[in-house]
Amino acid sequence: KNQVEQSPQSLIILEGKNCTLQCNYTVSPFSNLRWYKQDTGRGPVSLTIMTFSENTKSNGRYTATLDADTKQSSLHITASQLSDSASYICVVSGPILTGGGNKLTFGTGTQLKVEL
Amino acid sequence: EAGVVQSPRYKIIEKKQPVAFWCNPISGHNTLYWYRQNLGQGPELLIRYENEEAVDDSQLPKDRFSAERLKGVDSTLKIQPAELGDSAVYLCASSLGSSAPLFFGSGTQLSVL
Numbered sequence: 001k002n003q004v005e006q007s008p009q010s011l012i013i014l015e016g017k018n019c020t021l022q023c024n025y026t027v028s029p030f031s032n033l034r035w036y037k038q039d040t041g042r043g044p045v046s047l048t049i050m051t052f053s054e055n056t057k058s059n060g061r062y063t064a065t066l067d068a069d070t071k072q073s074s075l076h077i078t079a080s081q082l083s084d085s086a087s088y089i090c091v092v093s094g095p096i097l098t099g100g101g102n103k104l105t106f107g108t109g110t111q112l113k114v115e116l
Numbered sequence: 117e118a119g120v121v122q123s124p125r126y127k128i129i130e131k132k133q134p135v136a137f138w139c140n141p142i143s144g145h146n147t148l149y150w151y152r153q154n155l156g157q158g159p160e161l162l163i164r165y166e167n168e169e170a171v172d173d174s175q176l177p178k179d180r181f182s183a184e185r186l187k188g189v190d191s192t193l194k195i196q197p198a199e200l201g202d203s204a205v206y207l208c209a210s211s212l213g214s215s216a217p218l219f220f221g222s223g224t225q226l227s228v229l
Contacts, residue, residue, distance in 0.1 A: 004158075031215065032215070034217070041222070041223075041225075042222050042223070043120070043207050043209070043220025043221050043222050043223050044159070044207075044218075044220050045220070046217045046218065046219075049217055089158055089159075091158075093215070096172075101164075101166070101171060101172070101214040102214040102215050103172075104161065104218075106158030106159050106160070107158055108156065108157050108158050109156075109157075109158055111156075
């Protein structure tokens with residue numbers, strides 16, 4: 001069964017500190033891995049998308065890494081800000097072998113809170 | 117450019133009542149998704165459209181849920197009758213294709229009493 005597991009489930013850090021969120025997946029075959037940020041009461045917003053051949057991708061203070069061999073990804077947030085408080089969801093896409101298209105498997109997210 | 121627009125933003129109904137959600141995707145996005153998200157969980161796919169065709173509705177509880185995407189643009193999701201367990205956030209998303217990034221709306225928060 002395709003699964004996406006994220007850790008930690010929740011995290012509290014002080015403003016200005018760095019943090020790293022983890023994502024392990026069993027989705028196979030694999031198309032790409034996405035990180036989304038979901039503010040409370042809003043829909044998820046895409047941060048990064050990485051394909052099999054990409055090891056790292058940055059978006060401002062967000063840097064995602066991917067190890068397709070071990071099926072692990074991380075999202076590193078540098079110099080955190082209060083506005084980084086949100087749920088961060090890892091999503092793995094794999095091709096649908098019959099019928100075409102891609103199937104997305106969502107993790108349950110890491111709830112990050114940045115405090116003063 | 118307008119994003120994915122959903123309405124209503126919130127809906128409170130009593131069990132056994134019908135309810136409908138509406139979604140206007142980003143212009144030009146052929147792929148439209150309806151997801152359900154329970155508190156503390158990731159979104160779960162209900163149905164995916166490619167233009168006006170429902171290409172994946174395997175997770176849609178068809179006894180009470182229905183959806184349509186007339187003319188391949190706007191979409192509505194209906195629940196009739198609603199049950200207590202249907203309380204969740206219903207998210208609509210659209211993309212240029214199933215391999216492209218998804219753009220989500222703000223969702224409809226449904227509370228069934």
